[in-house]
Amino acid sequence: MMQATKTIKKRKVKGDAGWGYTFIAVALVIFALFTAYPVASAFIISFQEYKPLGSTFIGFDNYVETLSDSLFWKSIRTTIVYTILTVPVALFLSFAVAILILPLKKWMQTTFKAVFYLPAVASGVALSVVWLWIFDPMPSGILNKLIGTVGADNQNWLGSSSTAMLSLVLMAWLSSHGTSIIIYLAALLGIDNSYYEAADLDGATFLQKLRYIVVPCLKPTTLFLLVTGVIGSFQVFQNAFLMTGGGPDNATTMVGLLIFNNAFKYFEFGKAAAQSLILALLIAGVALVQFKFLGKEVEY
């Protein structure tokens, strides 16, 4: 009897394994073809001078060239500046807005969430078209009119190297906080009321509760948003490509755009592949550092 059930069980497990492989088959083929193969291929291409009919192997030349290229380092610096200006500010704004939404009635919470999320629904191309006109350098341009009311001078927003980066940053501040607001709010609603009650008994003020309850409880959320934000920011391409084309004088050429230009403007596939792998390494490094320094007390 025992043996009989054992064989049945065995057969079942065996049969199930077949189903398992069948169920992941399509996903696995797509993954192998369009992710795994390209990653492996990127390594090979990065050691080659790519030509459609037979590439030549050139060792580490692409890497050496990249690391001694001042434009590459400039693009890294630009990317870091952009990240520092956008990610922490966006996080702080989202945090503040989520705190402000919290005491409101349910329907108002939902309405504000929807409003702040709306720009994320519109396509990046559509938004870039709109922002291009907001940054119109003519005195009649929207933003120039706005700063004109406080007496500031007319600016050539996207066309001058001193304001082009600022313009992209401003655009990011106003169109990319929806997701983090919603995530922060969900985390805030998840904080147990008993913490606040205990704090109230001790006579804690609003700021003390914020400092000693909310900030520590939201640390995993902050870490998550910070890491994903930084990773996303290091790969940023579209806004620079559509709004400034990287200019003027490469003031807004971020790594993502530089790699794109090398690949599809100059068709230097080998160089682009090498640069993309350096970028991947850089991103992994930054993510690790963030986890190490900020993730110490975070439990998952």
Added chain:
Amino acid sequence: MLFKNHASNSMTKYIRNGTITLLLLIFALATLFPIYFMIISSLGDPVEAGAMNYSLFPSKISFASYKFFFDYSAYSLRWLFNSLIVAGTVTVSNVFFASMAGYAFSKIQFKGRAFLFTLLLIAMMIPYQVTQVPLYILIVNIFHIQNTYSALILPGLVSVYNIFLAKQFMGSIPKEIIESAKMEGCNQFQIYWRIILPLSKTVLAVMAILTFMENWNTFFWPFLVTNTMDMQTIQVGLKNFRFANTTYFAPMMAGATISALPMFVLFFSLQKYFLEGVTVGAVKG
């Protein structure tokens, strides 16, 4: 509560909530302004914008700029159709195959399961810049399917993120349900089809919506692999329209509105799933 709601004096509470609402409204206005500006301006006349004055309030409502946008290319409508085909196919395929893989990874025992899943997770962290060049070479120089629907659709058929989403959700379905279905003589496909899918409706809806939105809005890949107007998606078409008509302000806004409007409609009718979709991937990352 973080905020004191037992404040003895209801006046203070009203003032506090009023101030909060006011602050939020200001921020909301700044957030919504570009979208408002886009829609309002699209209703203007299709004239060249020399030293024109932008008006923040419409003096008249005209759809001539929309007509201008559609008249620009014989394929303007086709761009919308292409976007619909691509986003629709990719969405259906993801809902079906990603949920299937997610179920296998969460509930079926097979050799190499943990290894394969870890491989997928690692791949998710690789920036897309790494794959863009080899993927382009694969599609254009090896498969020779540049400028076809296959080129637009194939790489997106099953996304790792969606597999991950499905696996996370299905992992919480009690094992007993599956066991008892087995006792009743269901095979794994029947279990997947009749039990797992109906139980996972919410996560599948979230997945479908996010996938559709992402693929409707995507610009980079269609821009790379299409080279004739008839195969472009609406985002690529809009970009080309912009470059060809740099001074036509209102038609440009009309084009932008056309590209964004389907997502707005979808968002307002299925808001709950959109907002749920934001948090579902973030919880216990």
